[in-house]
Amino acid sequence: MQALTIDSSSGVKVSGLTIQNSQQMNFIIARSDSVRVSKVMVSSPGDSPNTDGIHITGSTNVVLQDCKIGTGDDCVSIVNASSNIKMKRIYCGPGHGISIGSLGNNNSTGIVTKVVLDTALLRETTNGLRIKTYQGGSGYVQDVRFTNVEMQDVSNPILIDQFYCDNPTSCQNQTSAVKISQIMYRNITGTTKSEKAIKFACSDTVPCSHIVLNNVNLEGKDGQVEAYCNSAEGFGYGVIHPSADCLYSHDDKGFDHSHTSGPVLVTEEAEIGHDEL
Known part of the structure; x- marks a missing residue:
């Protein structure tokens, strides 16, 4: 189960959030446009499977900045139908x-x-x-x-x-x-x-x-x-x-x-x- 999902949305801002020990992916941005994420902290054990930190799918115009991610899978994963993804000041570890x-x-x-x-x-x-x-x-x-x-x-x-x-x-x-x-x-x-x-x-x-x-x-x-x-x-x-x-x-x-x-x-x-x- 994912801790947080933004789906089919636009003009969303997320700031100052901490996500800890999600069962699966920590934070998913799906089928959305104009999403700005800042100062988000993700913490999962390095040996936890399928716990991507921030997973972006089918989304456009996404900004991630000042995020600290430790997890057992990809710190950030970007998959199909995603474009104009900008990441600034990202700390990753542990993770893939x-x-x-x-x-x-x-x-x-x-x-x-x-x-x-x-x-x-x-x-x-x-x-x-x-x-x-x-x-x-x-x-x-x-x-x-x-x-x-x-x-x-x-x-x-x-x-x-x-x-x-x-x-x-x-x-x-x-x-x-x-x-x-x-x-x-x-x-x-x-x-x-x-x-x-x-x-x-x-x-x-x-x-x-x-x-x-x-x-x-x-x-x-x-x-x-x-x-x-x-x-x-x-x-x-x-x-x-x-x-x-x-x-x-x-x-x-x-x-x-x-x-x-x-x-x-x-x-x-x-x-x-x-x-x-």
């Missing part, structure tokens, strides 16, 4: 990180666009910034920006997983996939528990495209770290550690090179402005 998905289960369509995370601390989470889709799905994830994120002893800090499988039996190999494109990681720093600090496991038939890394520095606690790519196209600039040379690049269409700071995704205009917060 900040996730888009899962999408595409049972050959379904998943669409998530215009997601911005600006300023977050993830501490001892099992994933960091994750996009997860099942094989066989359709739809797309695009215009996503993760910026100014600090990781502390995080497993899988940067992860795109298009082979996600949470079924009791193994998932069948399928060729269709949710298309993932125009994803930017900027100013991502900290420590990782995983040797593969950056992992882009993308579909062979529907590759990830326009993946951009800008000033990413992830250090392993116990030795070397590396990046892994499968069917992922993009590039990095600034300091990139571990090196993401496994990204391949065809062209830079979709990027604006007029900025002196380097390429900027079309999501730039979706970035949270001070006037909004």
